[in-house]
Amino acid sequence: MTQPSSALIWDSFTRLFHWLLVASIGLAWWTAEQGGDWMEWHLRCGYAVLSLVGFRLIWGFVGSRYARFGSFVRSPANTLDYAKSLKAGSAPEYQGHNPLGGWMVIALLLLALTQAATGLFANDDIFTEGPLASLISYDLSIEITRWHEALFNVILVAIGLHLAGVFFHQLVKKEKLIQAMIHGRKPAAPQTAITSQHWLRGLILAAAFAGLFVWLGF
Template sequence: MNTVSASPAERKPRTLVWDLPTRLFHWLLAGSFAVAWISAESERWQLVHVTAGYTVAGLVVFRLLWGLVGTRHARFTDFVRGPRAVLGYLRSLASGRPEHHAGHNPAGALAIVGLLALAALTTATGWANYADLGGHWLEEVHEALASGMLALVAVHIVAVVVSSRLHHENLVASMVHGRKPVPPTEGIRSARRTVGALMLVAVLGFWWTQWQSAPANGGATPFASQAEEDD
């Protein structure tokens, strides 16, 4: 279980907390969702949108599995807590003496679960809409879910900035190098670089496959839609 303390200054050692697969998941999900959002309204970049969406779906599946078998702080059992723990954490923020968690805090856990759920629903409705399994209503549901996910991402970013200030630590940087100012006993023994490398190869390989299957369009972009080419 996470170490909880109100005195970040007492924890000077920088200890490895986030494994490489967890960090790669975080940034690949953020980038893929951003690309999917930006390309959503463009017929020309439809394949980019679809590729980004499938990437998000694959990442969600990976994260669900990694939440069961991953390293200490990547597991759902380490950070998913009930309403009482969430309220307690929020009260500690309001008091100016925030609880410090080696992994995700209880409020952050809600955002993670929410993002995973919205990402799964958004990609599922996107796939169904792309496969013409529903009418216009399904497209509207897909867009509404994507908008909800964007809103939750915005809340998450604000919360990270606020928490970084209150805890006197750079939470964004910790998701890059994987280290946080916590006691060594709260750390993990391995960054699982092999799993991270395989994960990255799988994503890049999928992107390459999509690139190779893109229709020719006279050299403008390899990701132009087939519909535009036919026109």
Template sequence: MNKASVTTSVKIWDLPTRVFHWTLVFGIGFSWLSAELGGLWMDWHMQAGILILALIIFRIIWGFVGSETSRFSSFIKSPARAIHHWQELKDRGTAYYAGHNPLGAWMVVFLLVGVLLQAISGLFVSDDILVEGPLYGLVTESTAGALTSFHHLWFNILLLAALIHIFTIGFYKIRKRTNLIKAMVAGSADWPVEQQPIPDHLSFKSPWLALSIFIIVYAVVHFGLDFLKTL
């Protein structure tokens, strides 16, 4: 075994970030399926949308108070740094990062903002037959129509971004021998010992703190929407 193939396991992602990631993946998938099925499934579609909205708000909060690798300050870099990472990939094969790399970080930001816009617009949609978002009554028909059109169109853009994200993960796995999915599932990555320093002193926050934050966020979103519907 040559030196380049020697790796050590390094914890990268905390449990809250991993649970958020996969819950969001399944939540978006369910939202798409329930919208395609229509009918009574739209009630579940609305509930999934509320859950997704709470998830995104939680992740934004966790990006400021959460574990080191989950904080925006640790992975959002300048566009110039993202371009430099692309050069690293071409020159060195793979440049490992304790968390999101500078290119992937911008995709994460886009997806967070994009899904947030999708969830918020869904609160005001209407199909003019049976389906109305919980805040439909707060806007004019023309505004609701515009937001409904946006909700449908924007999902296609998010779908394209998600496909690019999946393609990139496959590229790292096949061409760069970097298993990004394993790290997001197990929390640990296979860090090459030749790349120093090895990030073995990362700080992680308690999952109970994350759970408390999410419960509060979900309660505020759920009961806040109920209150707004009465206005």
């Protein structure tokens, strides 16, 4: 039996970003639940999220083909048409993100960015406060802390929707999305593969944001 062709769709930087963000958000939640001395690591997780999202926002313009926002952010009309075709069981397959998945990526990036940004001004009213909390009034800092805590519930809902979509495509449509985000390849004609992972610009950009993370957290 002939094995189907596969093509490299997700570059190494996009895949590494994805799993590091998953780990950073997960550790941020866990350290916040532990409290106490773990709050120092909670802050570092926040800096990691901020640095990772900063990297991804720029990579969305200068990265490889399917990592660029222009390849998967589609109009509301196009997205609605895709949702209708998905319901009817006739949705086309996309090498990169489909229209619904593309907008979920944007939503998760913005939510993660807002969560990390509010954490910079947060104050738990005990012994931990964000590095910029002293720049605003105490009352505003406490209010932003409430936003920070409430927003995480919104992020959990968004993550739940994202996982539901992934497992729908994984189990129902038999698209190996999880595996593709590990090894980068999807069943496709070779000519659809990315032609370059842009290693030089990716390494420079990653080093810059890794430096930002170290400067903020250590």
